[in-house]
Amino acid sequence: MANPEKVLDSLPEVLASYDPDKKFTRADLIKEIGPQMQMAAAQWSRLKPEELTTELRKVVPMVMNRLFIMDMVDAAGIKANPEKVEADLKAAEAQMGGRERLDMFMKARGITREMMVQQEMISTFVETKVAPEIKVEDAEVAAFYKENAEEFTSDEEVRASHILVTVKEDATEAEKTAAKAKIDGILAKLKQGGDFATLAKEQSDCPSKAQGGDLNYFKRGMMVPEFDEVAFKLKKDEMSEVVKTQFGYHVIKITDHKDGGVQPLDDGLKTQIADMIRREKVQDVLQDRLAKAQEDRHLKLLF
Numbered sequence: 001m002a003n004p005e006k007v008l009d010s011l012p013e014v015l016a017s018y019d020p021d022k023k024f025t026r027a028d029l030i031k032e033i034g035p036q037m038q039m040a041a042a043q044w045s046r047l048k049p050e051e052l053t054t055e056l057r058k059v060v061p062m063v064m065n066r067l068f069i070m071d072m073v074d075a076a077g078i079k080a081n082p083e084k085v086e087a088d089l090k091a092a093e094a095q096m097g098g099r100e101r102l103d104m105f106m107k108a109r110g111i112t113r114e115m116m117v118q119q120e121m122i123s124t125f126v127e128t129k130v131a132p133e134i135k136v137e138d139a140e141v142a143a144f145y146k147e148n149a150e151e152f153t154s155d156e157e158v159r160a161s162h163i164l165v166t167v168k169e170d171a172t173e174a175e176k177t178a179a180k181a182k183i184d185g186i187l188a189k190l191k192q193g194g195d196f197a198t199l200a201k202e203q204s205d206c207p208s209k210a211q212g213g214d215l216n217y218f219k220r221g222m223m224v225p226e227f228d229e230v231a232f233k234l235k236k237d238e239m240s241e242v243v244k245t246q247f248g249y250h251v252i253k254i255t256d257h258k259d260g261g262v263q264p265l266d267d268g269l270k271t272q273i274a275d276m277i278r279r280e281k282v283q284d285v286l287q288d289r290l291a292k293a294q295e296d297r298h299l300k301l302l303f
Contacts, residue, residue, distance in 0.1 A: 002052040004037070004044045011053070011303055015060050018299045024064060029056070032063045036110035053303075060301060061294070068293040069286070070118060073125045081124070085116045126282060134281045136274045144273050145265050152269065156220065156260035160231050160252055161196060161213035164206040167248040183242050183249035190239060196253050205248070217258070227252065 008030060016024040033040075044052050089102070096102040106112070145152065165183045167176055186203050190196060197212025208215055220232060226245045231252055234240060240252040263269055293299075 001045055002047045002049045004040075004052065007044075007049050007052045007056070010049075011056065015303055016064060016299060016301050018064065018297045020298060024060065029060065029063065032066075033059065034110075035112050035115070040110075057301065057303065061299070064294070064299055065290045066118075068290055068297065069122060069125075072289065072293075073121050076125055076129050078121050078125050078128075080117050081120055082117055085113065085120050088116070088120075089113075126286070130285055131278065131282055134278050134285065136277045136281070138270075140277055141270050141273045142265070144277060145269070149262055152263040154258070154260055154263065156232070157217045157258040158231050158234075158254050159217045159256035160215050160254050161200060162206065162208070162215060162227075162253070163196070163200045163204040163213055163251045164247060165203070165249045166205040169246075179249055180242075183251065187242055187251050190251065196239070213253075214255070217256070 008026065011026050011029075014023045014025055015029055018024065044055070047055065093099050093102045096105060163183070163186055165179045165186070167179045171179070182203070186199055189199060197214075200209050200213030203209075204213055206213070218231075220228060222228070223231065224245045224247070226243055227250060230240050230243050231254065234252065234254040236254055236257045238254055240250070243250045243252060
């Protein structure tokens with residue numbers, strides 16, 4: 001198996017040339033991929049030395065592409081915006097639960113602030129200098145929708161709340177009778193106008209009691225058969241009689257229902273598809289520009 005450091009050391013001093021007299025060296029490569037070394041080391045160590053050399057041969061053009069696109073960014077007059085990056089970091093810090101955790105996350109993935117600043121500049125370049133040139137025709141949207149209909153097809157779903165009185169597998173007849181009497185009493189209160197969420201919080205044995213019995217949305221087959229069959233027969237805002245399952249006794253209330261089927265091509269979906277196509281076109285444009293940059297700047301791998 002490969003020792004990444006030894007394989008890197010075995011590479012020639014100059015790995016690539018470009019712009020007639022410029023060179024990309026082994027030291028440049030180590031500097032560029034250094035932050036990712038920790039994350040990649042485990043994977044690289046499983047390769048044979050010659051396999052790792054092949055992988056590094058693929059990495060060099062990728063690193064050069066980043067250098068070339070940053071030159072495009074500079075030529076377009078895009079300036080660094082460290083304040084935006086710091087704001088993003090603060091938002092991520094809040095999500096991660098503190099700066100220390102965020103720093104650990106970034107270090108483990110080889111992400112540096114310099115990389116984030118560069119990425120923000122590249123994003124600005126794409127948004128202001130590339131994307132506005134991309135046009136998406138209505139016919140393209142319609143064709144994409146037709147050719148990818150399965151992506152816009154959804155299954156029928158219901159959102160349900162329930163109140164559960166559990167019955168253990170080894171319950172005695174007396175315990176079963178008591179459980180049935182309890183759920184019957186709850187159902188009677190509900191039919192008399194009792195609030196479902198309040199009674200769920202007070203009486204249910206399911207952890208969903210904390211949410212007033214809410215189980216969120218689910219599709220057919222996600223619940224046990226007895227529960228599933230009743231839930232999908234009820235209409236929105238309807239409540240079941242007592243339902244017996246392997247868990248015990250339930251009362252089920254449907255709070256929402258979504259019909260399955262193909263999503264219509266309305267204005268919202270048209271915008272969504274157009275954005276998707278535009279992103280793909282942007283990537284194609286960038287790849288074409290980078291390929292041209294490699295050719296115009298005479299990029300040549302030397303190992």
